[in-house]
Structures are given as structure tokens and as C-alpha cells.
Amino acid sequence: MLIHPWDAPQDEHEWRTWLTAHDFGQLAVNGASGEPPWVQPVHFRYEPEPGPHGQVIAHLARPNPLWRDLERNPAVLLSVVDDYVFVPGHWTAPEGAPSEHGTPTSYYAAVQLRCTAHVVDDPEEKATLLNRQVAHFQPEGGTAQVRPGEPPFGRMLPGLRVLRLQVDDVRAKFKYAGNKAPEIQARVAARLAERDGPSDRAARAHQLRRRTGTA
Template sequence: MYNPPAFREDRPEILREIMRAARLALVVSAAPDGGIPEATHLPLVLAEDEGPHGTLYGHVAKANPQWRGLAAAGAARAIFAGPEAYVSPSLYPSKQEHGRVVPTWNYVAVHALGPIEVVEDATRLHAIVSRLTDLHEAPRAERWAVTDAPEDFIASQLKGIVGIVLRIETLIGKRKLSQNRAAQDREAVQAGLAASEDARDKDVAAAME
């Protein structure tokens, strides 16, 4: 990921916050034959206490050919997207001064890279699925648990997936939030996005605070 110094985010607590907030990640890996890289959208759970940067757990359908590529490549990249918004040049006060402005896009993202393990063991798969389920059921008043379903049914479902465990060795964080603009332009962008009727724009305005 191209990441100029002005937009670089290295604070571990901020990076983990972005990763936790992203409900769906994109797992990218090299193709087994050296062709076009493969990618799958996946919910992942971050175990922050495992390794220097944490460990990611998830699973893919066994029918998805990427898991074989993951096993062969032995490494992958998980991409977590945060708030994003279009920034119109009309928001910049400097447009009135000299007109030398162009559109851009503000966004937040984290890339997690490291070795990856494919899990087919039923016991470990059950633990991964339970961990993911517990995470996303936690906010609900009536929570569903894996143990709510019949054991034989869950066992049959586990046969159709494989787990993935990505041990993060490198974290790359980017918060492109108009830091390269003059203070008056940045403040105007924040105000303009905060006044938008689009919730996504408001999220970026909040991230700029």
C-alpha cells in the first residue's frame, strides 16, 4: 500500500481499533500458479494477546479454491477498510484564492501481513467458529451460540469449511484525512463532511477530529 509519511499511522491501539471496527476484511494471497492474486471477503477475529501484533482467525468455504493457494503460499495480507469519503475541491477555502485544487478521497485502512496456517482439524475449527460467533453475537440481546445447534449438525457444517490463522508480522496503517492540506482547508473539509446527509461522510469527519 502506498503510504506517504503524512498519512502513516503506527500507533498499535489505533490500528487495532480500526481492525476491530471493520466488520469484514479482505484476505489476499498469491495464486498457486503465479497468476492473478486471489481474494476473499471474510469476517475475522483479532486475538490481540497472541504475538507482537496479534493473530487473526477466520474460515472459508472448502469449495473456495483460495484456501489451497493460502496453504501453498504460506502467507497472506488481510485488508481492513475504515471510513471513506469523497472530498470535493469546492470545500477548500483555497479554491477561492487560487483555484489550484482537485478532488481527492479521504480514507482509513490497515493491512495486516504474515504467515498463514490452514486448519482442517474439527476441534480447532469448532473453536474458531465459536470465537467468531461469540464476537458478533455479543451486542445482541438474545445471543445465539454454536452449542445451540445439534452437535451432529454443527459437525456436518464444519466439514464444509477450513479455518485460517494469520499471525501478524507486519501492520501497515494509513489515515488519509487531509493532513497534507493547509489548516483552513482541513477544517473546512471536516465541517463539510460533518454537515453531509451521508453517514459515511460523517464518519470521516469524526475520524478527522
């Protein structure tokens, strides 16, 4: 992923805060030699500790075909992309230029976590990590705890494997026209507010926040 200086995170807090609120991504596992990678959509819980970059907790069904290749090569990539919009060219034309000379573009936020995967099969540890993941998505409760050998979920536990992903490196990008003139950024922000389509509010908030230098 190409990251220009004007698209880079303002600081580590920016990507961590964004990632905590964006918990669905695509896990890429290296395929066998000459084969493409496995790409698995997955919900996950990001935790800022341990280590300098934190860890990710996820789980997948035991019959998933990616396990053999993941155990052969535990280096994986978790890619998360959201808050994306298409920006029409006539919104971005330089001042004084015909509107049709503007360049169409995309705005988006993206975080890529390069991780070392640890597969968890111990029933007690699996239960603990699964309960932590559910607590992230259901802080209000309402679902029974997972306990090995106990209803209602104990019998389902052997059918799952938990992934604990140690985050080794992070690449983050907030592509919101940071290199454009202030008048163009203001114009695009106004157009996003007017269009008010899916993700337009989130994209506009990123653009305005980054213009003011707040993470």
C-alpha cells in the same frame, strides 16, 4: 500502499482500535506462477495476542478454490478499508484562491495485515475458533455452540476450514488531510457535516481526532 508521514498512525493503539471495530476485509492469497492472486471477501475476528501484532480468525468453505495455492504459499495479505469519502475540489482550495483550483481527493482509513496462514482442520480446534469468531459478532448470544458430531452444526463442520492468520507485519494509513492548512481542514470538516452522507460522520471524526492528536 503509499503512506506519507502525515497519514501514518499516531501510534499502534490507533490502528488496533480501528481494526477491532472493522471486521470485514479482503484476503489476498498468492496465485500460481503467472496467475493473479485470489481475493476473497471475508468476515474475521482480530485478536491482539499472541505475538507482537496479534492474530486473525476466519473461516471459508472447503470447496473454495484458493486452498491449494494457500497451502503452497501461506504468506497472505488481509486488506481492510473503510470510513472513506470523496472530497470535492472546491472544498480544498487554498485561502484566497478560486474554488475551482482546489484538488479533489479521497479520505479513507486502511489497514493491511501481512500474515502467515495456518489452516485448521482438527474438529475440536475448528469448533473452538468458530465459537470465538461467532462470539465477536454475536456477543449477545442467541446461536448454539459448535460441537463436533453434535447438532445443530456438527454435521456442517467438515464443510468448513478455519484460518488462523499470524500477523507478521502491519501497514496502516489514515488519509484525512493531515498535511493541509488548518483553515482548509476546518472548511472540509464543516462541509462533511453539512453533506452528512454515507461515511461522512466517520471521516469527519477521524479528521478532527487526528488534528487534536488523540488516538
